[in-house]
């Protein structure tokens with residue numbers, strides 16, 4: 001169960017930071033967890049009911065914030081874990097939000113566009129009671145995108161009777177989206193890598209596990225910067241090419257064939273093998289719990305970048321740390337996404353929109369500052385980067401909890 005992982009990470013970090021009892025107690029439970037059914041009239045005329053969730057975890061620092069995931073594996077335990085991580089993540093990157101998450105248990109690839117729209121509007125027709133521009137602000141996550149955000153924002157605006165772009169982020173530009181949001185998760189991770197290589201010797205070969213939004217943009221950014229992407233994977237399998245992939249060609253193959261291992265001349269490898277390849281930087285950009293105590297000892301990448309949420313479990317963390325791997329944890333490495341979501345929300349509130357390089361410059365400033373704050377704690381206290389990021393975040397959550405002290 002992945003929620004258990006969050007509590008193990010928290011326990012580990014608590015040894016290095018002093019928290020008031022109120023913070024410790026509230027971080028054990030979500031403030032609200034809502035599970036509901038979404039009836040959808042399918043194209044064949046039948047009615048199908050899907051299960052939806054929205055969890056608001058900790059709201060000490062502001063409205064809760066976090067994406068909505070569409071995946072067959074979605075369940076309340078996972079959504080709770082992801083909402084917990086969002087609470088920590090927003091505090092690491094120091095934006096005025098708590099953490100939330102939502103999801104639907106569904107394989108969206110099996111739905112027609114009309115069914116997907118009904119499902120997405122149906123989610124909002126239930127979740128509008130818990131979300132809101134100053135209460136809880138969703139965004140995209142695994143297998144959701146700008147189109148889905150647009151439908152949901154529209155549905156919320158219809159229910160409320162007023163145009164409400166600030167209720168959700170990751171929207172298309174035409175509906176109040178922000179320039180730079182679509183690739184922000186990867187750009188934030190890339191900025192972390194750039195800071196990290198100033199501090200240590202790391203070579204240029206890269207493996208990217210997971211070729212969705214975050215993973216594909218990361219492969220692009222690193223390739224453009226002279227790194228060599230030698231392996232990539234998606235849910236259908238992995239592809240290895242020692243001389244390095246040509247990014248544009250790879251994207252073309254992925255778009256056309258819907259799988260990366262159709263790349264001409266590559267060696268097909270399994271989703272397990274890709275993790276254990278010899279490389280300098282291993283980017284984990286798929287789902288949680290892919291590196292566990294079973295394979296952590298075989299990981300050869302020197303630097304590990306968690307663009308996904310929760311890809312390394314607590315037992316694997318200890319093994320990687322012992323093996324001197326430098327891991328940039330999810331709550332820092334992928335925080336660029338929610339950071340630019342915050343910028344989008346600010347722009348929605350002002351009704352005034354920024355240029356792309358302004359957005360990216362603001363993101364860079366945030367990432368550099370919080371990467372270094374985390375790195376300093378990691379060095380000072382001789383703890384791994386994840387625990388250091390927790391220490392940073394927990395201090396901030398604790399301060400807000402103390403200042404409110406309403407209990």
Ligand code: GLU
Nearest residue numbers: 066067139140141338341
């Ligand atoms: N789903 C993304 C994450 O896990 C983005 C959340 C957001 O932008 O609110 O961080």
